[in-house]
Amino acid sequence: MIKKVAIILITTLALTVNVNASSDGELLLKKNEPSEVKDCFEGLNRATFKFNQVLDGVIFKPVASVYKKLPSPVKSGVSNSLDNLSNLVTIPNNLLQGDFMLAGLNTGRFLINSTVGILGLVDVAQHLGMSEYVKEDYGQSLAMAGVGPGCYIVLPVLGPSTARDTVASATNFLGGDAWYNVTVKNDTHYFRDIDYYSSKVTAGVNFRAKNYDSIENLEKNSIDFYASVKSLYLQDRQQKILNSKKIVNTQDDSDWEEIDNK
Amino acid sequence: MKIKFIILILLLSLLGFTKSYSIQPDVFVQSTVNKASSVLSSEMSKENKISELKLIAKETVDITGIGFYTLGSARKNLNDEQKKKYAELFEQYFLKSFSSRLAEYTNPEISVEGKKVLSEKYTIVNSLLKGTNERPEIKIDWRIYTKNPDNPLIRDLIIEGLSLARTQKEEFQSILNSNKGNIEVLFNTLREFSKQ
Numbered sequence: 019m020i021k022k023v024a025i026i027l028i029t030t031l032a033l034t035v036n037v038n039a040s041s042d043g044e045l046l047l048k049k050n051e052p053s054e055v056k057d058c059f060e061g062l063n064r065a066t067f068k069f070n071q072v073l074d075g076v077i078f079k080p081v082a083s084v085y086k087k088l089p090s091p092v093k094s095g096v097s098n099s100l101d102n103l104s105n106l107v108t109i110p111n112n113l114l115q116g117d118f119m120l121a122g123l124n125t126g127r128f129l130i131n132s133t134v135g136i137l138g139l140v141d142v143a144q145h146l147g148m149s150e151y152v153k154e155d156y157g158q159s160l161a162m163a164g165v166g167p168g169c170y171i172v173l174p175v176l177g178p179s180t181a182r183d184t185v186a187s188a189t190n191f192l193g194g195d196a197w198y199n200v201t202v203k204n205d206t207h208y209f210r211d212i213d214y215y216s217s218k219v220t221a222g223v224n225f226r227a228k229n230y231d232s233i234e235n236l237e238k239n240s241i242d243f244y245a246s247v248k249s250l251y252l253q254d255r256q257q258k259i260l261n262s263k264k265i266v267n268t269q270d271d272s273d274w275e276e277i278d279n280k
Numbered sequence: 281m282k283i284k285f286i287i288l289i290l291l292l293s294l295l296g297f298t299k300s301y302s303i304q305p306d307v308f309v310q311s312t313v314n315k316a317s318s319v320l321s322s323e324m325s326k327e328n329k330i331s332e333l334k335l336i337a338k339e340t341v342d343i344t345g346i347g348f349y350t351l352g353s354a355r356k357n358l359n360d361e362q363k364k365k366y367a368e369l370f371e372q373y374f375l376k377s378f379s380s381r382l383a384e385y386t387n388p389e390i391s392v393e394g395k396k397v398l399s400e401k402y403t404i405v406n407s408l409l410k411g412t413n414e415r416p417e418i419k420i421d422w423r424i425y426t427k428n429p430d431n432p433l434i435r436d437l438i439i440e441g442l443s444l445a446r447t448q449k450e451e452f453q454s455i456l457n458s459n460k461g462n463i464e465v466l467f468n469t470l471r472e473f474s475k476q
Contacts, residue, residue, distance in 0.1 A: 052446075052450065053450065053453075086414050087414075089413075090413050228415070228416055230414070230415075231384065231414070231415060232415075235381050235384060238380070239377045239380060239381050240451060241373075241451060241452075241455065241469050241470070241473050242451045242454050242455055244454070245450055245451040245453075245454035245455070246447055246450075246451050248450070248454075249446065249447040249450035249451065250442050250447055253441070253442045253443065253446065253447070254441070254442060257441045257442075
């Protein structure tokens with residue numbers, strides 16, 4: 019079964035690789051256009067989405083509702099240290115994308131926040147005037163290399179993804195995430211497996227708490243919640259890949275034009 | 281004679297002023313936000329707040345335009361009667377969805393930070409929803425339709441870069457796709473939502 023899923027993922031991914039790969043913004047935008055991403059396994063995706071909703075209702079939502087009541091300094095400390103850890107994936111991806119300056123900057127950020135910032139609890143780098151931190155991952159690096167998203171996939175527990183991003187995230191477990199390497203992969207005597215897994219669960223709870231009201235609101239006011247989540251996820255990925263918040267300037271306005279010219 | 285002349289000049293200058301008067305999109309957004317905030321922070325019941333918010337939306341949002349944008353290419357297959365029916369159902373759906381979304385906020389503090397003119401017809405107004413202990417600061421951009429500068433209208437809200445109109449469009453598309461493009465299914469879904 020796992021073999022079959024892996025073959026499907028790799029095949030869809032291979033089909034989306036453009037041999038004339040280009041990092042040109044317009045091409046990237048077009049390739050990652052949410053309406054162009056096929057929902058090849060919609061039935062299975064909807065079933066997984068329902069399963070995730072049940073899981074959310076039983077675990078994440080109740081925990082997040084307690085977590086969001088914690089004092090702000092506690093929540094921002096947790097959020098800062100999770101962001102700090104994510105530098106260990108961001109920095110190699112800055113390098114893969116050719117952003118050497120940014121890789122240097124993020125390395126400096128990580129060193130300062132891990133030491134002066136007490137294991138990342140305080141974002142000292144920001145107080146020193148460093149630019150806003152932007153996360154990068156292996157899916158974004160593959161996209162920058164010209165790989166299209168492939169099919170839309172909903173993963174159990176982890177939620178929305180695409181074929182490209184699912185395959186790319188495997189890199190984290192193959193040596194691409196230093197945090198995974200020192201906790202799970204290698205026995206360093208300083209960290210244990212639980213440190214890695216608890217950081218991932220905390221990241222999930224932190225995300226859920228930050229978006230608590232928005233998710234509740236969206237669910238209550240959607241006529242197809244699955245489709246809304248899919249659209250928001252794909253729009254967000256498109257923006258992250260472009261490293262841009264200029265989507266309003268670049269999105270397809272032809273539908274608006276047609277309405278205006280009626 | 282002199283008084284008549286002065287009145288005439290006053291009337292003419294007033295006419296000229298009215299003609300050249302146009303509402304700046306950022307001022308329009310700030311005033312709309314202020315109106316909504318004063319409703320939300322008032323002591324009135326939730327039902328009354330919702331009614332007031334619906335009135336503000338009717339005045340400031342291009343509901344018909346958003347409705348036909350949301351329908352995507354499916355609008356080309358509708359006859360006039362279906363278009364009329366859709367416009368009615370969409371307005372009911374939109375007002376209910378919009379007002380109940382907003383009514384959850386008790387006293388949202390939104391400040392307009394800037395604007396960018398995209399074209400003669402569109403300006404993006406940038407604003408910030410102030411963070412609270414329970415939610416972080418949120419960046420909200422407003423797509424303002426300025427074809428008639430005297431009467432600017434909201435066409436989209438882009439929250440942290442995510443377009444609500446676009447999300448709604450893909451949601452409607454999904455319902456049509458799952459039902460072989462049958463518009464009646466969408467009509468029923470909208471009707472059911474508005475009844476809730």
